[in-house]
Amino acid sequence: MHGLCAADVAEGYLRGVADSNRVLSRQLNELLELIRQYGPDAVAGALTKAYTARAFGADYVANILRQQQTPRRPQPPLRLRDPRLNELATDPLSLLAYDAFILESGKESDDSATETGSTELVDHEPPTGNDDL
Numbered sequence: 001m002h003g004l005c006a007a008d009v010a011e012g013y014l015r016g017v018a019d020s021n022r023v024l025s026r027q028l029n030e031l032l033e034l035i036r037q038y039g040p041d042a043v044a045g046a047l048t049k050a051y052t053a054r055a056f057g058a059d060y061v062a063n064i065l066r067q068q069q070t071p072r073r074p075q076p077p078l079r080l081r082d083p084r085l086n087e088l089a090t091d092p093l094s095l096l097a098y099d100a101f102i103l104e105s106g107k108e109s110d111d112s113a114t115e116t117g118s119t120e121l122v123d124h125e126p127p128t129g130n131d132d133l
Contacts, residue, residue, distance in 0.1 A: 030058030
């Protein structure tokens with residue numbers, strides 16, 4: 001998306017809205033209202049994010065704008081009474097092992113279904129007539 005200019009994003013976004021089940025004129029009016037409220041630069045940035053996410057509709061753009069206007073304040077870390085517990089650190093969790101396990105278990109179930117399917121085909125083959133010889 002880095003190579004797209006604002007005009008390309010706007011055109012692509014409006015085409016996406018037009019292809020959706022939304023009323024285009026209403027969507028345009030809502031986008032124009034957002035420009036009046038937030039300014040053209042903020043709406044252009046939100047439109048780009050929505051376009052990248054394939055989220056077509058002025059309500060998505062409005063939601064992005066609201067989120068940008070109200071940034072989350074980071075919460076201070078929880079402090080426990082026992083200072084030793086405050087010093088504990090956990091290893092960062094890697095989901096690669098879980099992904100490998102799930103992919104492997106999914107592969108095994110697919111293999112067993114394929115094997116069962118192929119044996120059923122062999123069992124149900126019509127007789128060739130050579131067995132009587």
